[in-house]
Amino acid sequence: MSKRRLIFAGTPEFAASSLQALLAQQSALNIEIVAVYTQPDRKAGRGQKLTASPVKEVALAHDIPVEQPLTFKKSSAEGMVSRETLANYQPDIMVVAAYGLILPLGVLKTPTFGCLNIHASLLPRWRGAAPIHRALLAGDSETGITIMQMDLGLDTGDMLYKVACPITEDDTSESLHDKLAVLGTDAITTVLADLPTYQAKAERQDSSQANYAEKLSKxxxxxxxxxxxxxxxxxxxxxxxxxxxxxxxxxxxxxxxxxxxxxxxxxxxxxxxxxxxxxxxxxxxxxxxxxxxxxxxxxxxxxxxxxxxxxxxxxxxxxxxxxxxxxxxxxxxxxxxxxx
CATH class of the missing domain: 3.10.25.10 (Formyl transferase, C-terminal domain)
Known part of the structure; x- marks a missing residue:
């Protein structure tokens, strides 16, 4: 059976952990990572030098092509070029983890098996940008990872797999991030190992139980x-x-x-x-x-x-x-x- 062509989309360290794991298990999972998508380089540090994202650094270290589009919107010429570039990779699967760019319907439908998201909460609780921080601020006793089939909503897609993680009394957003990064790598490799089965058993979210993890402000x-x-x-x-x-x-x-x-x-x-x-x-x-x-x-x-x-x-x-x-x-x- 030919290898499934996989595109990975992510930006921070949380996503880089999953990319590393997928790169190490390409043969076992029968996948080939054909491209990596990440946010454009940003200015960082006191010198305000352009800095590559952790995901880009991993991709470059493994000679994986890197794409850094600003948009996928059909209303712009740049967005249409981005869509065409994505389609030319002929992806079977797209794995998304804290990418930071909205994916319109045309992008979500490009891969044969759609787009899978590694989300750092037990959905539908804490949809949104800062689920790790919000779980701690709210005093939750547990959080976890949800592998979700992405749709047009904000973290509203069907759930394929969930794994819980207790929150201890000394956890910080940093320590909890590290725990969930490990769980996220295990969860996505579990799902990819038998993707058709997990997609067939996908569970709809109960939106009446949802809340939103708004991005933190200083x-x-x-x-x-x-x-x-x-x-x-x-x-x-x-x-x-x-x-x-x-x-x-x-x-x-x-x-x-x-x-x-x-x-x-x-x-x-x-x-x-x-x-x-x-x-x-x-x-x-x-x-x-x-x-x-x-x-x-x-x-x-x-x-x-x-x-x-x-x-x-x-x-x-x-x-x-x-x-x-x-x-x-x-x-x-x-x-x-x-x-x-």
Whole structure:
């Protein structure tokens, strides 16, 4: 049987992991990766040099042709050229993982077996751009990978295969990303090994159970200390390492921006009558800060133990280093400027 011609479309490290796995298993899966599609090179770093995506780097290392179209829209000449180029590869399958470009119906129908998406959630929960972060921010106990047959909707296609992943109390978006990247490679190779069977058993999504994982903004990283410690602790983990959480330290009439890098799980036995944002104590293991109430009817507010901070112009510091460097004092106040 001739090998199925496969096109891979993806951009970040999450997608690169799956591409690596497919390249390593081409013979076992009876596929040939004939081209890789990825976003155009972007400026990055302090020097703002054009930088290739992780997926492009993998493709070039394996001498796979790379395509970087700006659009597939029929309304533009460039989009029509992109469609023609895609069709000329005569793909049997297209695998998509965090590509970042909308695929219109004409593209979805080009491969013989359609387009398969590796999505980092248990659909229909967390459709959209930031499923890993949103699962953490919401306090979900689990997430996972869904292999989906793509249609015109935003992550609305039929589900071919799902695998769950528990979310632990110390998971960050970084650690959860790495776990799901591994699961994603296993899931897509599982489906490709017996694609007709999985497509025949495809399951429609229940859209009444769907929610949307909107792309994160940097503004969402500002900590509102009137929120409960549990909410803030999830925010710190869900936004680490990007876009990261931050606050402002009141210093006379000035406000100094401080990145909040890490915290310990919430100790529900600790409470306080201090105003939200107040530094209660500074120790070698943690910096104790007052937060809001867990429930409106509670008499006292919650507390959060910060373990890593970064002051403007400084390197990241542990709680012990902050304690030794005298950057904070008991009674100092973190301010949420967005609520002023």
């Amino acid at each position: 503004a969402e990283g500002e900590i509102d200390w009137s929120q409960s410690a549990a909410t803030i602790e999830r925010q710190i983990r869900g936004m680490h390492p990007y876009p990261s959480t931050y606050t402002f330290l009141a210093d006379g009439e000035q406000f100094k921006r401080v990145k909040v890098l890490s915290a310990l799980p919430v100790n529900t036995s600790q409470s306080t009558d201090k105003a939200p944002g107040t530094v209660i104590s500074i120790g070698k293991n943690a910096i104790l800060v007052a937060c809001g109430k867990a429930h409106p009817e509670d008499e006292q507010a919650t507390t959060l133990r910060l373990t890593g901070l970064q002051f403007a112009g400084s390197k990241p510091l542990s709680a012990e280093q902050v304690c030794q460097g005298n950057q904070l004092d008991d009674g100092d106040r973190f301010i949420s400027q967005g609520n002023q």
